[in-house]
Amino acid sequence: MIQVSPTFSPLYRQIKTLMLQSLAGGQWRPGEAIPSESELAQRFSVSQGTVRKAVDELAAENLLVRKQGKGTFVASHNDPRAFFRFLRLTALEGEMGQSRSVPLECWRAKAGPEAARVLGLNLADSIIVVRRVLEFSDKPVVLDEIYLPGNTFAGISLDELKTWQGSLYSLFESQFGVRMVRAEERLRAVAADRVSAEILGVAEGAPLLSVERVSYSYADKPMEWRRGLYSTASHAYINQLG
Amino acid sequence: MIQVSPTFSPLYRQIKTLMLQSLAGGQWRPGEAIPSESELAQRFSVSQGTVRKAVDELAAENLLVRKQGKGTFVASHNDPRAFFRFLRLTALEGEMGQSRSVPLECWRAKAGPEAARVLGLNLADSIIVVRRVLEFSDKPVVLDEIYLPGNTFAGISLDELKTWQGSLYSLFESQFGVRMVRAEERLRAVAADRVSAEILGVAEGAPLLSVERVSYSYADKPMEWRRGLYSTASHAYINQLG
DNA sequence: GAGTGGTCTAGACCACTGC
DNA sequence: CAGTGGTCTAGACCACTCG
Numbered sequence: 001m002i003q004v005s006p007t008f009s010p011l012y013r014q015i016k017t018l019m020l021q022s023l024a025g026g027q028w029r030p031g032e033a034i035p036s037e038s039e040l041a042q043r044f045s046v047s048q049g050t051v052r053k054a055v056d057e058l059a060a061e062n063l064l065v066r067k068q069g070k071g072t073f074v075a076s077h078n079d080p081r082a083f084f085r086f087l088r089l090t091a092l093e094g095e096m097g098q099s100r101s102v103p104l105e106c107w108r109a110k111a112g113p114e115a116a117r118v119l120g121l122n123l124a125d126s127i128i129v130v131r132r133v134l135e136f137s138d139k140p141v142v143l144d145e146i147y148l149p150g151n152t153f154a155g156i157s158l159d160e161l162k163t164w165q166g167s168l169y170s171l172f173e174s175q176f177g178v179r180m181v182r183a184e185e186r187l188r189a190v191a192a193d194r195v196s197a198e199i200l201g202v203a204e205g206a207p208l209l210s211v212e213r214v215s216y217s218y219a220d221k222p223m224e225w226r227r228g229l230y231s232t233a234s235h236a237y238i239n240q241l242g
Numbered sequence: 243m244i245q246v247s248p249t250f251s252p253l254y255r256q257i258k259t260l261m262l263q264s265l266a267g268g269q270w271r272p273g274e275a276i277p278s279e280s281e282l283a284q285r286f287s288v289s290q291g292t293v294r295k296a297v298d299e300l301a302a303e304n305l306l307v308r309k310q311g312k313g314t315f316v317a318s319h320n321d322p323r324a325f326f327r328f329l330r331l332t333a334l335e336g337e338m339g340q341s342r343s344v345p346l347e348c349w350r351a352k353a354g355p356e357a358a359r360v361l362g363l364n365l366a367d368s369i370i371v372v373r374r375v376l377e378f379s380d381k382p383v384v385l386d387e388i389y390l391p392g393n394t395f396a397g398i399s400l401d402e403l404k405t406w407q408g409s410l411y412s413l414f415e416s417q418f419g420v421r422m423v424r425a426e427e428r429l430r431a432v433a434a435d436r437v438s439a440e441i442l443g444v445a446e447g448a449p450l451l452s453v454e455r456v457s458y459s460y461a462d463k464p465m466e467w468r469r470g471l472y473s474t475a476s477h478a479y480i481n482q483l484g
Numbered sequence: 485g486a487g488t489g490g491t492c493t494a495g496a497c498c499a500c501t502g503c
Numbered sequence: 504c505a506g507t508g509g510t511c512t513a514g515a516c517c518a519c520t521c522g
Contacts, residue, residue, distance in 0.1 A: 036508085049491095279488080503506105
């Protein structure tokens with residue numbers, strides 16, 4: 001009859017929350033192993049099965065990676081298997097070929113109203129803007145414009161971007177301690193403006209795929225706003241619907 | 243030293259395979275409850291925990307739906323919660339408004355080389371082609387052209403499509419016993435041709451989002467090939483990256 | 485109250501890794 | 504070999520639904 005404990009939370013979720021705090025707080029760093037299941041069970045005074053269920057969920061969310069016989073590790077964008085975690089691109093015919101990121105510009109600015117809203121900043125706060133091209137087989141395919149909170153990513157420079165070998169997200173993780181956990185994208189079809197058309201090697205007014213992305217760090221904190229223009233003449237954005 | 247049993251498969255996966263056969267074979271029908279965990283445990287001579295793990299995976303793949311206190315049910319496109327399972331559309335501003343599917347045409351044809359390849363048919367086999375418009379708030383947003391294997395969907399007609407209240411997938415499930423389980427999409431930006439532009443109410447040559455989708459039934463059998471043209475003037479395709 | 489799924493425990497054993 | 508995650512069991516109890 002009477003509804004009790006509407007805030008009931010099972011033990012394994014409380015354990016999961018504690019583990020999330022260790023991740024967000026930086027006690028467990030990307031690429032490193034976390035304590036073994038039996039040790040965590042002791043530490044939290046629960047059975048191993050309960051810890052296991054918490055780890056199961058964190059692994060399903062790609063925050064942890066289990067490796068039988070070795071241990072459980074904090075997921076990292078440096079892991080080659082996670083290199084293109086957020087890039088859903090395929091070649092219409094043949095292979096993708098070698099990929100290369102070509103940074104074009106990098107400057108500081110005051111947050112505009114849209115960037116401020118999306119990133120949860122004040123209009124007075126500074127942001128970093130990066131423009132870069134993604135090439136496949138030496139042909140430009142994606143033109144990205146990336147907005148980052150200036151405080152967290154202070155000191156980033158065009159030189160550093162040009163020097164870095166690896167994905168932007170692995171740079172964010174290694175150099176600034178920011179690990180992107182998930183992202184939301186909005187896709188639209190737009191007409192190429194003159195500048196973008198030239199950079200991507202298409203005609204002005206040609207249809208381009210516009211991909212707006214907001215990336216979130218551990219505590220669902222938005223840490224990156226990005227707009228990509230994809231030339232889909234010889235590539236396509238792929239998606240799995242489950 | 244020596245690698246043994248490369249084909250090792252845990253018990254719960256074998257149980258899962260058996261359950262999948264009951265789903266694909268039609269013994270368990272969409273919307274109905276499957277036997278309780280304890281009964282399945284008895285039937286398969288395993289512990290309840292092992293059945294549970296099999297059900298967990300099937301539920302994670304959206305093939306089953308658990309309802310505490312009531313039972314476990316076969317997922318169905320008739321379930322209102324699954325109505326827009328494969329439609330990733332949102333309004334740029336405000337609400338989506340009322341949706342309506344307007345069938346335009348429906349005819350039989352011989353499978354072209356592309357449809358035959360995608361659907362695993364011979365060139366001699368017949369297919370059904372459906373064209374329809376999706377409207378939101380009485381404005382056309384998506385123009386779909388849908389290709390179905392003629393044998394399975396024999397007898398489908400424009401009248402039936404016009405009469406049906408509900409999603410196409412719920413019609414496929416209810417009238418033809420075909421439940422789509424997952425789908426793969428390829429997105430590109432294209433220029434509107436004259437006919438599509440008129441139907442969608444945009445200028446000829448305007449950028450449209452092209453969404454090609456292959457939908458699969460239980461045994462990973464491709465059962466639908468669909469190409470949608472999305473007008474993204476006031477709507478966007480949304481995607482979650484985990 | 486009976487039946488369902490959901491949680492938690494304790495213990496045994498298997499599969500894999502690396503020293 | 505010891506240590507890790509992975510599987511499986513048996514049993515107890517909790518939360519929820521329905522008649």
